[in-house]
Amino acid sequence: MNTRAERRAQQQREQSEEFDNLTREIADPAAEDSDDGRPPKRPLLSSFRFWIPISILLILIAAVVISALAGKHVYDRAMAAKTSLERAVPLAAQAADAVAAGENAAxxxxxxxxxxxxxxxxxxxxxxxxxxxEWVPVAGPNLYAVRTAASVTDDLVRDALSPATDLSLAALKPVDGAIDLSGIAGMSDIVSQASAAVTKAAAQxxxxxxxxxxxxxxxxxxKLTGSVDELEPMLKPAAEILGVLPAxxxxxxxxxxxxxxxxxxxSRGTGGNPAALVMINVDQGRxxxxxxxxxxxxxxxRRSPVTELNPETAALYGDKIGRYMQDxxxxxxxxxxxxxxxxxxAEEFGTPIDAVVSFDPVALGYLLEATGPVAVPNETVESGGYTGQVLKKPLTLTHKNAVSFLLSKIYSEYPVPERQDAVFATSAKAVFNGLTSGSAEPKALLTALTRATDEGRLMYQPATESEAKLVGESRLSGKLPSTNATSTMVGAYVNDITEGKLDYYMxxxxxxxxxxxxxxDAPVFGVTATLTNTLTPDQAAGLARYVAPARFFAKGDVATNLVLYGPVGAKTVSVTVDGQPAKATLKSHLGRPAALVRIENTPGQKHTVAATFEGASGEYGPLEMRHTPxxxxxxxxLEAAGCGG
Known part of the structure; x- marks a missing residue:
């Protein structure tokens, strides 16, 4: 079916043709008999081709008269509608804030x-x-737009905003280690209704x-269209996620x-050495x-990888990725x-695993902003060969000290690796207990989790195909985009080969x-990564042995395999270190060109690695950079000349 614009254009073309024909007929009144063999023309006044344009002209004249008579009527109504909508705008913001704050009555x-x-x-x-x-030229489309906008706004208030006042983010808040599944189901119904209302509004x-x-x-x-366009892609996946959340x-x-x-x-590609593992069980929300x-x-x-590896992955990173759990x-x-x-x-414990989650201590710090400080219990534990009390002295973790303690001070205060693991595990458990106790405000918790996801610190490999479809290639999935259509992603990934804990200082x-x-037609992409060792020689000399064991490199030196990735389908053109051509391992991985360069940084030293990639003609989304957190x-x-923004 033609659009309103297409139908209107067709009418205008037909009217123009009729007026052209009318002009020709008036200029050359034909005799009853035509000498070119065509049928004789009817008298002009009896020709429908005359009455169509004349009728239109008469209607337009009538419309002008009606507009003159009704102008004040329409104007008054338009001003009244404008006043009502202007008063509603700030109230809508107040209502949204009240819902987010859990003040549903207000x-x-x-x-x-x-x-x-x-x-x-x-x-x-x-x-x-x-x-x-509304059919009058110029004024008509504007009157229709105003009426439609007013109707859409009222529908959204009735079908989306009003039901949202029954939303409670507290339904997502654990209480005594459990989440109320019925509350989740209620949220799902409300968000689904709001999503349907916004989709209908977009169509109107x-x-x-x-x-x-x-x-x-x-x-x-x-402004209205922008709000609807912003809400629609948010509400639909939110409704879908809430739909699978109970399962x-x-x-x-x-x-x-x-x-x-x-x-x-x-450091490792997706974050770091996964030395601490926790298996969480969820049953009926508990x-x-x-x-x-x-x-x-x-x-x-082990001599062979624990599972079959992607040949491209093994070629770039070596089969140690499957022979050492830390890699x-x-x-x-x-x-x-x-x-x-x-x-x-599966090999070590045999416990069935449904899904895999990744987190890091920096993200734990974000969670502590939401939960508040947590006291780490001084329990007697048996962990990896260590048996005894976990702590030497009382420990309270806050968002200010969690990172410095868990990634630095722990190694000097607890020099025995097995006890370090015990402290690390007990600290993680304490944060988890604080999280599930219900002490965190839902809005603050969502802010922390969103930040962790955006930075690549929170990743999730789903349990079912339906969940995997929802997660897709989002940042939460931890996948690199498989095409350049949505975003043109390039990347820089840091893999430490020092055998220490020195990336705290990088x-x-x-x-x-x-x-x-x-x-x-032939885009060129540049990726530049500068790694700086912020240690001073004096600081390096005083580092704990576990942080800087100096087995393969001088104490305080940091050795890194830095891997730069280009866009999907591109090829590597050049690689330099500090502006000079560099030796690099060039491979294809995940549909992308990858350039691996080994660099060493002594205390206070920095090196800059740059790679140039050439892409093929095709569709490229906005330039994006991802990296090891x-x-x-x-x-x-980011610089993408000519792309705007």
Missing amino acids: AKETVAEISALTADAKKQTDDDIWKSL LDTIQQDELIPQVSGALE ALGAENSRNYLVLIQNNAE ISIDQQASSGDFDNG STLSPDFTETAGIMRAWW QLDLAATSTQCTAP MVRSTPVE
């Missing part, structure tokens, strides 16, 4: 006010005289011919989640830690890590450039 009162205002705006524009003028707004609107109307409409929380069957706690002080383990519990250094996180793709860790766990700075918008914040500079 939200309901505010939404009642909004509902009255939007209903009035809809009533003012849903008028027979108003509608009768699509009927408006925006190219025919005056600036005053188009400007206001853009993920053990509503149907008990589930086991293997949680890797990656140690960023010893969450508990069933088992803990450390890297020493596994058969490291299972070398690849930047968490899907590979999860598969390898499942195999390690600073990573990144930059990426692209000519995808200025040379789309480090202990220290990683500044990223």
Whole structure:
């Protein structure tokens, strides 16, 4: 079916042809008989080709008269609708804030006010005289747009905002170690209803011919359309996630989640050495830690990989990724890590694992901002060969000290590796207990988890195909995008080969450039990574042996396999270190070119590695840089000339 714009254009073409024909007939009145063999023409006044344009002209004249008579009527209604909607806008923000804060009673009162205002705006524009003028050129499309916008706004308030006042983020909040599954189901119903309302609103707004609107109307409409366009892609996946969440929380069957706690002080592609492991069981919403383990519990250094490896992965990173549990996180793709860790766990313990989660101490610090400080219990434990009390002195973890203690001070205060593992595991358990106790405010908790996900510190390899479909290739999945369509991702991944915990002191700075918008047929991409060893020689000399064992490198020196990735389908053109051509291992991995460069940084030294990649002609989304989540914040500079923004 043709769009409104296409139908209107066709009518205009037909009218133009009729007027052209009319002009020709008036200029050359034909005789009854034609000398060119065509049928004789009827008298002009009896020709329908005359009456069509004349009728249109008469109707337009009538419309002008009606507009003159009804102009004040329409104007008054438009101003009344405008006033109501303007009063509703700030109230909508208040209502949303109240819902987020859990103040549902206040939200309901505010939404009642909004509902009255939007209903009035809809009533003012849903008028027979108003509608009768919607076909008039220039004014008509604008009147239709205003009426549609008022109707859409009222529908959204009724079908989305009003039900949202029954939402309670507290339903996501564990209480005494359990989450209320019925509360999750209620949230799912509300969000699904809101999602359907927003989808309907988007369809209604699509009927408006925006190219025919005056600036005053188009400007206001853009705000409404922008809000709907922003909400639609958020609400649909939210509804889907809430739909599968009960099953993920053990509503149907008990589930086991293997949680890797990656140690960023010893960097690996997806974060760090996964030396601490926790198996969490979830059954009917009740969450508990069933088992803990450390890297020493596994058969490291085995002759063959624990599971079959991707040949490209083995070619780039070596088969040690499957022979040493500590190296299972070398690849930047968490899907590979999860598969390898499942195999390690199955071989050693045999406990069935449904899904795999990754977290790091920096993200634990984010959680502590939400939960508040947690006291680490001084328990007597048996862990990896160590038996005894965990702590030498009382320990309270906060968002300010968690990273420095867990990734640095622990090694000087607890020099025995097995006891370090015990302290690490007990600390993780304490944070977990604080999280499941219900002490964290839901909004603060969601903020912490979102930040961790955006930084690649929280990753999830799903248990079912339906969950995997929802997670897709999002940051939560830990997958590298398989195409350049949505984003043109390049990457820089840090793998420590020092055999220590010196990445606590390493600073990573990144930059990426692209000519995808200025040379789309043969775009060139540049990736630059600067690694700086922030230690001073004096600091290096005083480091604990476990932090800087100096077995293969001088004490305080940091050796790194730095891997730079180009976009999907590109090829490596050049690699330099500090501006000079460098020896690099060039391989294809995950559909991308990868360049591995080994560098060593003495205390205070920095090196800059740069790679240039050439892409093929094709579709390229916005330039994006991903990287190993480090202990220290990683500044990223992006430059895509000609792409705007």
